Amino acid sequence: MYSNQRTTLSNYAHEQIQQLRRLHRDFPQKTDYPRNPEFRSAIYDIERSKIFSTLKNQNIYFNKAFYRKNGMIRFMMYLDDYYLGAKYLFIEIDEDKEWYSRVMMEIFTLGTIILIVFAIFGLFFVNLFLRPMKNSMVLLDDFIKDTTHELNTPISAILANVEMMDLTVMEEKNRKKLARINIAAKTVSHLYQDLTYLTLDHNRQSKDEWIDLKRLIEDRVEYFAILAGSKKVTFDLDLNYSTIFIDGIKIARVIDNLISNAIKYNKRGGSIKITLRKDYFIIKDSGIGIEAEKVNDVFERYTRFNSSEGGFGIGLNIVKSIIDEYSLKISVDSVLKEGTSIRVDFLKGTVDDK
Numbered sequence: 001m002y003s004n005q006r007t008t009l010s011n012y013a014h015e016q017i018q019q020l021r022r023l024h025r026d027f028p029q030k031t032d033y034p035r036n037p038e039f040r041s042a043i044y045d046i047e048r049s050k051i052f053s054t055l056k057n058q059n060i061y062f063n064k065a066f067y068r069k070n071g072m073i074r075f076m077m078y079l080d081d082y083y084l085g086a087k088y089l090f091i092e093i094d095e096d097k098e099w100y101s102r103v104m105m106e107i108f109t110l111g112t113i114i115l116i117v118f119a120i121f122g123l124f125f126v127n128l129f130l131r132p133m134k135n136s137m138v139l140l141d142d143f144i145k146d147t148t149h150e151l152n153t154p155i156s157a158i159l160a161n162v163e164m165m166d167l168t169v170m171e172e173k174n175r176k177k178l179a180r181i182n183i184a185a186k187t188v189s190h191l192y193q194d195l196t197y198l199t200l201d202h203n204r205q206s207k208d209e210w211i212d213l214k215r216l217i218e219d220r221v222e223y224f225a226i227l228a229g230s231k232k233v234t235f236d237l238d239l240n241y242s243t244i245f246i247d248g249i250k251i252a253r254v255i256d257n258l259i260s261n262a263i264k265y266n267k268r269g270g271s272i273k274i275t276l277r278k279d280y281f282i283i284k285d286s287g288i289g290i291e292a293e294k295v296n297d298v299f300e301r302y303t304r305f306n307s308s309e310g311g312f313g314i315g316l317n318i319v320k321s322i323i324d325e326y327s328l329k330i331s332v333d334s335v336l337k338e339g340t341s342i343r344v345d346f347l348k349g350t351v352d353d354k
Contacts, residue, residue, distance in 0.1 A: 001099045006066050009075035012039045012091045017079065024083040039093050043079075043086035051085060055092050062088065071095050151192045158185040183230050186223070190260055194314055197253055206247040206325075213242045213251075213276055220255050221274070224263060232269045239276040244346055250322045257315035258283045258342055265340070284341040290334040298332060 019034030020043070033052050035041075042053030048062055057070060065076050075091045162182045167175055221235050228235065244251065262272045266287035275282040290298065299320035323330045327347055334340040 001103075002066070005073050005093075006075065009039070009066070009073065009091045009093065010077075012036070012041075012093075013075060013077045013089055016041050016089060016091065017077075017083070020079075020083040020086065020089075021081070027084065039091050041092065042090040043084065044088040044090075045085050046082075046087040048088070053090075055090065060090060068095060145195075147195065151188065151195070155185060155189050155192055159189060179226060180230075183227050186227055190256060193253065194257065194318055197249070197318055198314055206250070208245055208247050210243045210245055211248055211251055213244055213281065214239045216248075216252065217255060217274060217276060217281070220252065220259055224256075224259050227260075228263050228272070231263065231266060233263055233266050234271050236271055236273040239274065240278065242276055242278050242281070246326055250325070254319050254322050254344070257319050258344075261315060262287065262340075270339075280343060280345045282341060282343045284339065286339045289336040289338050289340055290332075291336055292334075295332050295334055 016034065016036070016039075019036075023030060023032075023034060033054070035054060040054045040056065042055045042058075042060070043051045044062075045051055050058070055074075056072065059069075060074065060076075061067060061069075062076070064074075067074055071094065072092055073095050077089045077091070079086050079089055158181070162178060162185060165178060167178070170178065217239060218237070221237065225235075259272070259274075262283055262285035266272065266285045270286040272286075273282075273284045275284075299316050301314055301317040320330065323344065329345040329347070331343050331345075332340065333343075
């Protein structure tokens, strides 16, 4: 715009100079200052005193050859011949705002096209770069589904036979071996239940009912007692009566995974304190803890914070999906090498107010 307008005003200036030359030649017979409907002008002497002006605003700059001011564009030219005693000639026109609208429309149009092109290329390259990761996750999911179908029968058979064995007729060393078999079988059984929920149960219709959380926690603690005993981990239960309206299988998965993790990532000889109140429960362990910057990642699928422990890293992801489904609230407080505390709060309407 500046380039175009400067050329236009320069042409106007040369045209005005020709008119000033004629007036200077015919002066004083002719005294009418030359005017043009396409622009306004002014002349000043060498001492910058005004000789004549048709400008809208008399506040002018002598140190700028071309500038915008108050919606007007001005051009200044030095005169070598001093026509009518003038040294400075100013040409003024109103600024055309249409150029701004045109430029903004062009920027918007071209910018939109460029963004669309970049978005297409971005999606293409993102899909290209993420394809190996997607393929790996698909293979892992397929492996989990296939594994799940093969686990049920042998796990059930092992657990059933272990429970039917008469420990009174066994020698002490055989009892210890059987206990280890029982621990291993329950560990695999817990993993099987997670895999089953992940691949099958989470799509089924929920069967919500009033669940006695105190009894459920006591049952699950008893179930994990042998596994906890293998690491000499003790339970400290502080349970008040509480009920919640929820699917029994899903709340069991939440409690099982939280207790299982508290055992798995606990120190040998550590402790697990479970507190149950009317509208919340807390499971706190004395384990290895989690680094502060990684606390927010604990619910991501396939995330594991200790490579020496088994599992697929899906337990807490299942917990989070169930918590979100029922609009509950879960919070994690962890200190590295000191332990982790996980609290689940129940919203009003899901607990029995009686």
